[in-house]
Amino acid sequence: MEEYAREPCPWRIVDDCGGAFTMGAIGGGIFQAVKGFRNAPSGMSHRMRGSMTAIKTRAPQLGGSFAVWGGLFSMIDCGLVKVRGKEDPWNSITSGAMTGAILAARNGPVAMVGSAAMGGILLALIEGAGILLTRFASSQFQPGSQFEEPGPGPAPIPTSPFGDYRQYQ
């Protein structure tokens, strides 16, 4: 995560929680619309009604679980920032793993370990993709390239023009 692309720490929790809810609700709406459309009995009005019912029942649930994940994730993230005194990808990976573990806590230790591994691997992949993207973008795009073909031009600037891409969380 980039420091300049995200909210400062205590407010990040609220931001992530709301963003995750919106993301889950919209994404769940899209997927549940398709699913409800396909599973309903034939006839256009039945299909539309099935799709609406599926959206109304499932999309808020999915948004809620996304929000729980996002809120807990950034809470642990902020805690780690406070404890370790620095902000790096390891914070995200650790908090992803811990979030997975905590949310699976009622299913026993084996499920906790599995869920923690899943969260950690997922966040590690996302962080790695972000780092790769930033490196690629800063080597690819050069200043002044909107007027001519991007070719061997002046030296690339140190900061990435696509750093904003990483505020997806």
Add this chain to the structure above:
Amino acid sequence: MPVAVGPYGQTQPSCFDRVKMGFMMGFAVGMAAGAMFGTFSCLRIGMRGRELMGGVGKTMMQSGGTFGTFMAIGMGIRC
């Protein structure tokens, strides 16, 4: 082409560019995650050989699509 000019004189990515980039990134992450988790789950239910390749590929495409969609939405609601 985007018209907004950033602080260093290069163009800022437009909203659609960012959504597209988010989708591509989510797709890549989802493909990688689907390769790992899909291999485990397909091996667990006893797929081997050519069947395993098909199963893993299917899981990769599915999770890539899901991840990409969610990441694109996540980019879209923030710009």
